[in-house]
Amino acid sequence: MKFNAIAISLFCSSFLSTQALASVAAFGNSAQNVIFTGLGGNFQGEGTSRVTWGSCVYDGANTKCTVSAPFTGVGSGGTITFLITYPGNGPAPITATSITPGNDLVTLSLTAGSFLVTLALNNGPTVTFYQVPNWNMVFSNPTCTGVSICGVGQVGLTQNATITGPVTGMYDATPVIRTSQGVISASAYGAYSALAPGTWMEIYGTNLANVVSQTWASSDFKGNLAPTAVGGTSVTIGGQPAFIDYVSPGQVNAQVPSGIASGTQPVVVTTAGGSSVAFNITVNSTEPGLLAPGSFKIPAGQYVAALFPDAVTFVLPPGTIAGLPSARAKPGDILTFYGVGFGNVTPNSPAGQIVTQSNQLASTFQASFAGTPATVTFSGLTGGYLGLYQFDVTVPNVAAGDAVPFTYFLNGVAGPQNLVIAIQH
Numbered sequence: 001m002k003f004n005a006i007a008i009s010l011f012c013s014s015f016l017s018t019q020a021l022a023s024v025a026a027f028g029n030s031a032q033n034v035i036f037t038g039l040g041g042n043f044q045g046e047g048t049s050r051v052t053w054g055s056c057v058y059d060g061a062n063t064k065c066t067v068s069a070p071f072t073g074v075g076s077g078g079t080i081t082f083l084i085t086y087p088g089n090g091p092a093p094i095t096a097t098s099i100t101p102g103n104d105l106v107t108l109s110l111t112a113g114s115f116l117v118t119l120a121l122n123n124g125p126t127v128t129f130y131q132v133p134n135w136n137m138v139f140s141n142p143t144c145t146g147v148s149i150c151g152v153g154q155v156g157l158t159q160n161a162t163i164t165g166p167v168t169g170m171y172d173a174t175p176v177i178r179t180s181q182g183v184i185s186a187s188a189y190g191a192y193s194a195l196a197p198g199t200w201m202e203i204y205g206t207n208l209a210n211v212v213s214q215t216w217a218s219s220d221f222k223g224n225l226a227p228t229a230v231g232g233t234s235v236t237i238g239g240q241p242a243f244i245d246y247v248s249p250g251q252v253n254a255q256v257p258s259g260i261a262s263g264t265q266p267v268v269v270t271t272a273g274g275s276s277v278a279f280n281i282t283v284n285s286t287e288p289g290l291l292a293p294g295s296f297k298i299p300a301g302q303y304v305a306a307l308f309p310d311a312v313t314f315v316l317p318p319g320t321i322a323g324l325p326s327a328r329a330k331p332g333d334i335l336t337f338y339g340v341g342f343g344n345v346t347p348n349s350p351a352g353q354i355v356t357q358s359n360q361l362a363s364t365f366q367a368s369f370a371g372t373p374a375t376v377t378f379s380g381l382t383g384g385y386l387g388l389y390q391f392d393v394t395v396p397n398v399a400a401g402d403a404v405p406f407t408y409f410l411n412g413v414a415g416p417q418n419l420v421i422a423i424q425h
Contacts, residue, residue, distance in 0.1 A: 027080045027169060030168070034139075035052040046098055061087065062085050062088070064083060075122075083115070085113050097156070119171075134176075136169050138169055145161060192289065207271065214230055214248075224353045286341055289340055290338065291338040291339065292304045303316055303419065309334060309336070313327055336391070337408075340389065349381050361389070367407070367409070376393050404421050
C-alpha cells in the first residue's frame with residue numbers, strides 16, 4: 001500500500017469500543033498533595049498560580065510527576081493517573097489559571113513537556129489520553145496560607161499565597177471539533193470550507209485521539225479497503241464512516257466516503273472518550289484542488305506542485321526550497337499534477353479502496369499557462385492510492401517567467417486556486 005510513501009504526501013490497530021465508556025470521569029481524592037502558589041492576577045483579572053504537582057522523580061534527563069486517584073463514571077471505574085513529564089530537574093513549568101477570581105474551576109498549561117492521562121478500568125481496557133486534560137479540579141480539605149478566604153482563585157490573585165491538599169474533580173475526554181475551520185478539505189490542496197465525496201478532509205480540535213500520533217499501516221487494511229478507525233478514533237460524515245489515514249489529539253485526516261449527498265452534513269469524531277458535537281460542513285459534488293503546499297508559497301506567488309517525469313524534480317525556480325530538486329519547465333515538457341475532489345471516474349472507483357485499475361475522469365479537465373490552453377494527456381485517479389487524482393499536461397509555447405499564471409478548469413469552470421509555475425526557453 002503506497003499511499004503514505006509518496007514523495008508529495010497528501011498530509012504534513014484496534015478500535016477501543018465506546019459502548020462501555022462515558023465521556024466524563026469523576027475522580028476522588030488524589031494520593032498526593034498538590035500545591036498552588038499564587039502569582040497574582042493576569043491581564044484579564046484571573047488568578048494565576050505556579051503548580052507543584054504530586055510526587056516527582058528525576059531520571060537524569062526528565063522529571064516525571066504523578067498524581068493518582070480513584071474514579072467513577074467511566075465504565076466500571078478504576079484508577080485515574082495524571083503523569084506530567086518535562087525536561088530537566090527544575091521546577092515544574094506548569095501554571096494554573098482560575099477562570100474567575102472567586103471560582104475554583106482551573107485550567108492548566110505546560111510550557112515544556114507533556115501531560116498523559118490514563119484511565120485504568122476495574123473491568124476493561126486501559127485508556128490513555130496524550131494531551132492536556134480538560135478537567136474541573138477542586139481541592140479536598142485544603143490548607144491555605146497568605147489569604148483569608150481559602151480558594152484557588154483567591155490564592156492565585158495573591159503573590160506567594162498557597163493552597164495545598166489532595167484534589168478531586170472531573171476529567172472530560174470528549175472529542176471537540178473547533179468551531180472555526182474545524183473541518184476543511186486537505187490543506188495542501190486548497191483548504192476549502194466545503195468537501196466533496198471521495199475527497200480528503202482535515203479535522204482540527206482537542207481530544208480527537210488517545211495516541212500521540214498514528215498513521216494507518218498496511219495491517220490496518222482489509223485487502224484494498226482502508227480502515228475506518230485508527231488508534232481508537234473513527235469519523236462519520238452524514239452518518240457514514242469515513243476512512244482514516246492519520247490521527248492525533250489535535251488533528252485527524254480522513255477520506256470522505258462516496259455517496260454522501262450534497263448539502264449540509266454533520267461530521268462527528270468518536271474516541272474512547274465519547275463522541276464530539278457534530279460539526280456541519282457543506283458537501284458539493286466536486287470541490288477540486290491541486291497540490292500546492294504552503295512551502296511552495298513564496299513572494300512570487302503560490303506555486304503549483306508540478307513534477308517532471310522523473311517523479312523527483314519539481315517545477316520551481318532552482319534553489320527555491322533548500323534540498324528539493326527543482327528546475328524550470330520548457331514548452332513541450334510533460335508535467336504531472338496531483339489533486340483531490342475532482343469527482344467520479346470511469347469505471348467507478350469508490351472511496352476507501354486502493355485504485356487498482358486504469359480509469360478516466362468523468363468530467364472534463366483543462367489547463368492553461370498564462371491563458372494558453374495546454375494538452376491534457378491523462379486525467380483520472382492514480383493507481384495504488386486513494387482519492388488522489390493525476391493530471392499529465394504538456395506545456396504549451398508561452399513566454400518564459402518565474403511566475404507564469406497556471407489555471408485549471410473542471411467542466412469549463414476555473415478552479416479557485418491562484419497558482420503560478422516557472423517556465424524557461
